[in-house]
Amino acid sequence: MKNHWDVVILGGGFAGLACAKRLEQLWGAEAAHRVLLINAENYFVFQPFLPEVIGASIEPRHVTNPIRFVLRHCTLMRAEVKNISLKDRQVTVDSADGLDVTHIEARQLVLALGSSTDLRAVPGMMEHALFLKTLADALSLREHIVRRLEEASLESNEERRKRLLQFVVVGGGYSGVETAGEILDLLHEARRFYRTLAPAELQVTLVHSGPHVLPELGEKLGRFTKATLEQRGMTVFVKQRVMSVSHDYLRLKDGSRLETHNVICTIGNAPNPVLAGLEGEYEKGKLLTDEWLRVKGYRDVWAIGDGAANPDGYGQRCSPTAQFATPLGKHAANNLVATLTQHTLQPFRYKMLGQMATIGHHKGVCSILGFRFSGFFAWWLTRTVHLLKLPGFDRKLRVVTDWTFELFFPPDLNYWDLRKTQKMARVHLEPGDVVFHQGERGKAFYIVEEGILEATRCDADGEILWKDEVRQGEHFGEGSLLHGLVRRVTVTAKTSATLLVFASKDFKLFVNLFQSLRQLLHDSAMRGPMEEALHSSVWSEELLNCPVRDLMRSPLITCSESSPIAEAVQQLGKVLRRSYCLLAPTGS
Amino acid sequence: MTESDLHRAAGNRQKFSDDVKNVASTEVVSLQSTQVVRDALRLFYMNEVKQAPVLDADGRPVGLLSYLDVALARLQSDKTGP
C-alpha cells in the first residue's frame, strides 16, 4: 500500500465515516487512490443500539456494519493509530499488533478518533466496573448479566445472592438510562426461566450525580423518566455520586454502601489517548478547532466528533453525539475539498433537531424542536429514527427482524464465556475487604500493586496464631495453587489496595513453563509453613538458638574423591549410618 | 555422599569399582558452624534435605548435622528439662 495520500481519515466512527462517504460523493471512483481511512476495526459500530444488545433485543452483529460495505471506493486500512504529527501530517500505524509499523503521510489529515473512558478518579471503577463503549463491552455486559443469573440460581447464601442480583448503573445520561432500562427488561423477561429467584431479589439501581436524569432533555422529562423507572421497580438516586468501587460493593457520596458484584459505568468520557499531547490547542482535553473545523493553527488538519471541541456556529460547542458527528464529518469533507481546489471554506453551523431516548418497556422520551413528549410514541419514534440512521439496508432489515422476533420470543439467554482469554485482572479493595478466607480452596494468585494487606492464621478456636503484612510488590496465594491445598491464611486489606489477580489455570500454565519462577514461588510458598513449624511448640527457643556446632556429628568420616564406591559403602556400613560419608572436596 | 546417591548409582548400573566422585552429589547445601538450629531447620525445610555438612570459617567441613540430631536433642531436653 502506498504511503502518500491526498486525504487520510483517522477513525471510522460516525464522524470519520460521514467524511469518507461525502468524499466518495464528490470524487466517485477517484476516492480509491485519494482517500485512506484507518480504523482499529474493520467494522462500524452503531453505538446508539448498544444498550439494545445488552437487553438482547438486537443481535450483536446487527449493530455493526463492515466498513468495506459502507464505503464503495475509499481504501480502508484496519490498523491502530499510534502516533500523529500535526506539523508534517504524518501518522504512525501498527497493523499487526506491534510487528509491523507503517508511516503514512497526508496532504489533508482528518482526526475522527472519538473518545475513550477514564475513571481513575473513582478508586476501583476501572478495575471492577463494566463499560459500554465498544461492541465487546456490550457483549460482555450481556454475558455478565446472564452469568450472574446462573450463579445466583445456585447460591444459597442470601447475602451473596443479593450481591449477585443487584445491578448498579452509574450515570443518568442517555446511555445510562437506556442501559438501566434494558437491563430491567432483560431481568423481567428472564425471570421466568430462573424459578428459584424471587422477583424482589432482582434489583436495578441507577446512580446519577445531577438533580435529574437525562439532563439534555430538561427537568420535566427527567422527572417523568425517573418516575417511570421507579414505577417499574428500579431504584433511582439523583444528586448522588459513586466514591469508590470494590469487588463486593460500592460506596456513595453520603457514605452509604450498595452491596453488589455488578457495576455498570456509563460516565467518564475522556479524550482519546492518541489525540493527547499534540501540538495543538486543547479545551477540556479535546482538540480545539476553528469554525471551519480545522485544528487551530493548522491549514490542513481537521478534527471532528467526540474527540474534538467543535464550535456549533451558535456560540456553543457541539455535544458529543452521533447527531453532531455525522454533519461534522460531511462538513469537514466539503471544506477539505475546498482547500485542495482553493475554493472558499464554509463555517460549520448546526442546530440539534431534537433528542430522544428509550427507557425500557416500550417507553421513550423525546424533545424535538422544543416539543417534549414521552410514552409509547416517543419510544417508537426513537427506535425508528435510529433505524433510519443505521447504515446499510441489510442491517436495517436484520434489526427489524430482531425486533419482530423479540415481540414473540423470549430473549436469548445463551451464556458464552467470552472472558476465557482474559489472563489477568485487577481488583481494588477497601480497608477490611477480604481477599480469601483460611480453609477456602485456592482459585488465584495475587501480586500487590498498591496498599498493604494482612495475612492471619487462626487455630480451630479462632485464636490468632500469627499475622504478617503483605506490601506493594509482594505476592501471595501461590501455596495452595502449587500444592493443591486449601488456604492457610485469611488475607484482608489493611489500607485501600489494588491487586493483580492471576486465575489458577493461567497461573499454572505460566509457572509450569517458567521453571525458575516456579522454583522461586515454590520457595516462597514453603516459607509460610516453615516459619509456622519453627514457631510451633515442638522446638524450644533454647534449642532453636543452640549453635549447630554443639549438635553436629564430628569428626567426619571422609574418603577421597577417587576411592571406589565400594570403600564408601564399607565406611558407611562400619558406623551403620545411612549417609554420613562426606566427600572432602580437596581429598584432604 | 548419601545413601540416595548409592541408590541412584545402582539404578544407573554403575559398578562398585567406579570412583566415588562419579556418584556423589555435587550441589550440596551447607551450614556454617556459627549458625544456630533455627537456621539449620530453615535450610532443611527450604531445600527438602534431611542433613547438611557443617563448614568452619575457612570453608572446611567439620561435621554433619541431620534433622534426626535436632529431634534427638529435643528428646534429650525433655528428659533433662523441668
Ligand SMILES: Cc1cc2nc3c(=O)[nH]c(=O)nc-3n(C[C@H](O)[C@H](O)[C@H](O)COP(=O)(O)OP(=O)(O)OC[C@H]3O[C@@H](n4cnc5c(N)ncnc54)[C@H](O)[C@@H]3O)c2cc1C
Ligand atoms: C451506549 C451509547 C449510546 C449512545 N446513544 C446515542 C444516541 O442515542 N444518539 C446520539 O446522537 N449519540 C449517541 N451516542 C454517542 C455517539 O455514539 C457518539 O457521539 C459518536 O459515536 C461519536 O462519533 P465519533 O466518530 O466522534 O467517534 P466514534 O463513533 O467513537 O468513532 C471513533 C472511531 O475511531 C476508532 N479509533 C479510536 N482510536 C483509534 C486508534 N488509535 N486507531 C485506530 N482507530 C481508532 C474507533 O475504533 C472508532 O471506530 C451514544 C454513545 C454510546 C456509547
